[in-house]
Amino acid sequence: MTQTPRGSAGTERPVRVRFAPSPTGDLHIGGVRTALFTWLFARQHGGAFVLRIEDTDQKRYQEESIASITSALRWMGLDWDEGPDAGGKHGPYFQSQRLPLYQEEARALLHSGHAYECFCQPERLDAVRAQQIASRQPPGYDRHCRTLNDEQRAAKRAEGIVPVIRLKIPLDGVTIVQDELRGPVSYENRLLEDAVLLKSDGFPTYHLAVVIDDHLMEISHITRGDEWLPSAPLHIMLYEAFGWESPLIFHTPVILNQDGRGKLSKRQGAASALAFREQGYLPEALRNYLMLLGWSYDDHQEVFPTVDELLGKFDLWRVNPSPSRFSYDKVLWFNQHYINHIIELDDLTRRCMPWLRRAGLVGDAPEGSAAHAHAREAIALIKDKMKLLGEAPDLTRFFFTDVDEYDAASLIQKNTEPANVVLALQRARDIVSATGVDDEAAIEEQLRALAGELGLKAGQLFMPIRVAVTGRTASPGLFETLRVVGQQRTVERLDAAIARLGQND
């Protein structure tokens, strides 16, 4: 009944959304997709996109992962209006810097009777759980401390035990979570656990922190992974206990491994955004693919190259709640498609340069330099074979340095005599020497004529030349290849091939 119309913000409140990763590792591809959906939604509604770091787990915290996460978001073009490096009115944006806030609110819950102190130690909790499992009871806290009186609590304190604070869940009734993508989901309160809100180290658990921060940061729409759905009723209770209004909630579906077994992990390939960058994926290709995991526009358009187009077409309410499998084949297809058909050549060249430099194929080669122009020509010829930017060096190597080692036998086509090949290469060398390689049509005409004269099929002549000049049996078109390799190098390589065949005799 409070279902909001599609495509509209859905509340009178200004749109404010957040992405709230916890710094325990690299940004997972599932997180990237959630961030992408969230960011698009913010941009569509002129709202704020907030980045909040949920660093409340002292044990799993990894400092490096903050830089790694922000770097992955920037790479994907997802900029934030408030958060680390951006500031904002609702900071700090690191939960570890907001401890007093959580502690104060937890105390308020204690006073209002919505929460209680629990002195149970890990050993007891473990024992209780083991006991429950052994007797086939649902595991969960047995509410041992829920009924402690002042004296008993004082006694525990005197022992030096620092309590945690737990939420006092009603023993009966039902809590309904209004998920925007699934509709109402109901949970029986008696099956819910008296969850810990504040740990004994003074840090909040996720549940407490997320509710307080979303409220204080005036978040209007929550987007987060599916795995949070089971704890949503807890959050609803917290909103009620605090007397706050809950944002609209969207649980985005999990991304499963290619074989459908479990959540996407690096078992079957890359699972972190940065791993995709390292292989040479284009952020827009990855974005395009990720968009289509759980969302679709219609029955014929799948390629959405620009953010502008996505802003016009994406609809958060149209996200499909069912989990989907990650297909490495399809992301790779998108990447290849973007490289070959979407990205402009100059842009593509710019993006390939770091790879070529790292491989030692080009030096600085700033834009405008002859070396840069040469690289551009080379890339133009191989881009239809390039699926990943990381393949650029291997695909273009022969345009820059010497040819790879090759087997002299690959110079000899089926049904051709070595002596004829030597002769053919010598004649080809002479033609290249005399005519040069800049005029593709001219060189083609002469080489075809040569083939006719020697009684060879075109391929029988072209293949040895190709192998001699590139070191490979697969290459771009022969004449454009010669042109970009250049006259001098072509002649040298033909001579080298002739010499090798001579030695073999």
Added chain:
RNA sequence: GCCCCCAUCGUCUAGAGGCCAAGGACACCUCCCUUUCAAGGAGGAGAUCAGGGGUUCGAAUCCCCUUGGGGGUACCA
């Protein structure tokens, strides 16, 4: 075990009661183009809409059950 979510070609999906003897994309196969490899073009194969009950004149679309898959079940997020 218990709770929750999900269910259309191998995969991602279109589909919001008649327009669907189910459309598109990836992957796969064939042919065309062709100096090789790609890219591209044209075709093909591939889903009794997980199964079973309902509701309805009519169901892939609504309801129930079963099955399957996934998620959760921490002083982790």
